[in-house]
Amino acid sequence: MRLSVQDEEFRHQVRQWLAENLTGRFAGLRGAGGPGREHEAHAERLAWNRHLAAAGWTCLGWPAEYGGRGATLAQQVIFHEEYARSGGPARVGYLGEELLGPTLIAFGTPEQRQRFLPAIAAVRDLWCQGFSEPGAGSDLAAVATTATLDGDQWVITGQKVWTSLAHVADWCFVLARTLAGSRRGAGLSYLLVPMRQPGVTVRPIRQLTGTAEFNEVFFDGARTERDLVVGAAGDGWPVARATLAIERGVATLGQQVAFRRELDGLVDVARHTAAGTDPVLRDKLARAWIGLEVMRAHALATVAAVDAAVPETAGPGTAATGTGAEASVMKLLWSRWHQGLGELAMEVLGAPSMVARGAPYDLDDWQRLYLFGRADTIYGGSDEIQRTIIAERALGLPRQARP
Numbered sequence: 001m002r003l004s005v006q007d008e009e010f011r012h013q014v015r016q017w018l019a020e021n022l023t024g025r026f027a028g029l030r031g032a033g034g035p036g037r038e039h040e041a042h043a044e045r046l047a048w049n050r051h052l053a054a055a056g057w058t059c060l061g062w063p064a065e066y067g068g069r070g071a072t073l074a075q076q077v078i079f080h081e082e083y084a085r086s087g088g089p090a091r092v093g094y095l096g097e098e099l100l101g102p103t104l105i106a107f108g109t110p111e112q113r114q115r116f117l118p119a120i121a122a123v124r125d126l127w128c129q130g131f132s133e134p135g136a137g138s139d140l141a142a143v144a145t146t147a148t149l150d151g152d153q154w155v156i157t158g159q160k161v162w163t164s165l166a167h168v169a170d171w172c173f174v175l176a177r178t179l180a181g182s183r184r185g186a187g188l189s190y191l192l193v194p195m196r197q198p199g200v201t202v203r204p205i206r207q208l209t210g211t212a213e214f215n216e217v218f219f220d221g222a223r224t225e226r227d228l229v230v231g232a233a234g235d236g237w238p239v240a241r242a243t244l245a246i247e248r249g250v251a252t253l254g255q256q257v258a259f260r261r262e263l264d265g266l267v268d269v270a271r272h273t274a275a276g277t278d279p280v281l282r283d284k285l286a287r288a289w290i291g292l293e294v295m296r297a298h299a300l301a302t303v304a305a306v307d308a309a310v311p312e313t314a315g316p317g318t319a320a321t322g323t324g325a326e327a328s329v330m331k332l333l334w335s336r337w338h339q340g341l342g343e344l345a346m347e348v349l350g351a352p353s354m355v356a357r358g359a360p361y362d363l364d365d366w367q368r369l370y371l372f373g374r375a376d377t378i379y380g381g382s383d384e385i386q387r388t389i390i391a392e393r394a395l396g397l398p399r400q401a402r403p
């Protein structure tokens with residue numbers, strides 16, 4: 001993929017804006033809120049996100065009428081690269097911006113788009129993803145949460161789990177069974193549910209990192225409006241699958257730059273410690289560098305292929321959902337690489353990495369990276385599930401027996 005002169009100008013513009021704005025009251029936010037650190041400076045990060053939005057640096061690929069700037073996929077990747085390079089803090093609105101927004105652009109009604117997209121772009125509404133349940137993770141079609149119509153409202157009952165950022169979310173996109181007695185994907189609906197109401201209880205789950213990025217969410221007669229269903233009622237399964245493909249694919253295209261910062265930091269540690277002269281660790285660091293180059297090449301090839309395949313007139317949602325097995329290849333590449341980086345960090349730091357630096361559980365960034373990295377091969381669909389998708393869709397092997 002070649003970047004055009006306009007793309008390079010765009011990169012310059014982004015870099016300059018970030019250099020000028022990640023200063024003053026926002027200067028202390030550099031690097032805040034990363035994996036295992038999502039509890040940090042939420043209010044300040046929210047203010048920063050709104051500052052980004054006011055300057056038009058959220059939802060770049062969306063049409064202007066929904067609060068975006070109609071940027072090309074290449075420009076979106078450039079923005080994410082520059083953002084990571086600047087050390088910008090983890091963005092609080094990414095579930096709305098990266099997952100629900102593109103899904104609504106592809107499947108929402110005009111009213112739903114008008115109502116929700118500008119609020120996501122302006123970072124007024126924060127969203128969470130209510131898919132997984134205690135009995136429905138990899139086997140998501142086993143969702144048991146139900147929603148029934150009561151006049152002009154859906155009444156939702158059931159339990160979700162592992163719901164990231166539910167404790168700060170205003171809304172949740174919920175997969176629920178709306179056709180009584182239905183099984184598997186048939187009869188599921190994709191509902192948009194307000195979180196701040198009596199029928200919703202959020203209970204944090206403490207993670208290995210000592211923090212609680214995700215939650216249990218209980219719906220006990222929670223309500224939402226009848227027309228807040230994305231796609232047809234009872235036909236939410238294809239919509240949910242599109243959200244998952246976005247989560248595994250396009251949404252992750254810019255992240256290797258954040259990974260590069262982490263790897264550079266680790267190499268720097270190795271340069272100044274005995275690890276730098278250990279032949280086995282040197283070999284592993286070189287392999288990590290190569291793995292990152294492979295990931296970047298794959299990401300750029302995917303952008304180029306998607307850009308070439310999507311006609312000018314197609315909306316960004318089309319591009320986002322246009323990946324198939326490639327999204328699974330991307331997920332596997334980054335999850336294994338990033339989890340491996342956490343493990344390598346523990347090796348480079350040696351025995352002291354096994355001890356928290358302070359009581360009761362004061363971890364450093366490398367320990368957080370290692371511990372949160374355990375989740376990389378699980379969320380967004382586990383590695384085993386990605387391999388099944390590749391086997392079936394890319395290699396044409398017989399379908400795995402389904403429960």
Ligand SMILES: Cc1cc2nc3c(=O)[nH]c(=O)nc-3n(C[C@H](O)[C@H](O)[C@H](O)COP(=O)(O)OP(=O)(O)OC[C@H]3O[C@@H](n4cnc5c(N)ncnc54)[C@H](O)[C@@H]3O)c2cc1C
Nearest residue numbers: 129130131132137138162163164375378379380381382384
């Ligand atoms: C940090 C984090 C954040 C998350 N955030 C959210 C969120 O915001 N919203 C949300 O809805 N969910 C979220 N999840 C949930 C995530 O999507 C699920 O954990 C994931 O889909 C796996 O489901 P499960 O945990 O039920 O594991 P299971 O499905 O029970 O899997 C257990 C093990 O069995 C393997 N396995 C299962 N089925 C097969 C098969 N058919 N073939 C081979 N192996 C198989 C799996 O690979 C895994 O190793 C999050 C998870 C994590 C870790």
